[in-house]
Amino acid sequence: MDGPRRTRRRNRHRTPERVGVGEAQSGAEARSRSRVEPGEDLHVCPRCASQLVQPGEWAPVDSQRWRVELSCPDCGWFGAGVFSQRALDRYDEILDEGAAILVRELHDLAEENMRADVDLFLSALETDLILPEDF
Numbered sequence: 001m002d003g004p005r006r007t008r009r010r011n012r013h014r015t016p017e018r019v020g021v022g023e024a025q026s027g028a029e030a031r032s033r034s035r036v037e038p039g040e041d042l043h044v045c046p047r048c049a050s051q052l053v054q055p056g057e058w059a060p061v062d063s064q065r066w067r068v069e070l071s072c073p074d075c076g077w078f079g080a081g082v083f084s085q086r087a088l089d090r091y092d093e094i095l096d097e098g099a100a101i102l103v104r105e106l107h108d109l110a111e112e113n114m115r116a117d118v119d120l121f122l123s124a125l126e127t128d129l130i131l132p133e134d135f
């Protein structure tokens with residue numbers, strides 16, 4: 001078979017990577033539970049200082065306090081505590097800010113990947129690597 005050889009480029013898209021990934025803890029240490037103190041920043045892990053602590057289960061204790069389970073995706077820490085509505089409102093704002101950053105990054109990543117796809121397609125057209133039987 002003569003003519004230009006068609007090859008497929010692998011891994012041409014940039015993918016998001018986790019930021020601040022700490023060393024993984026093993027066994028019981030990774031699953032250990034600890035109490036979170038009410039004055040702490042809820043988004044900061046007390047074990048590894050990651051700012052990616054996520055809420056899990058929550059339940060009302062009374063009209064102004066909630067029991068919330070928290071976990072860290074970086075080191076596997078797991079904790080729980082009872083927090084005021086005010087502390088949880090601040091935590092919710094931080095989570096919303098993080099979600100907005102993720103949406104912006106996803107948009108930028110999708111746009112960059114689309115640009116790479118268009119450039120690759122144009123390059124293939126210019127070098128006659130796309131034939132009528134490809135469609």
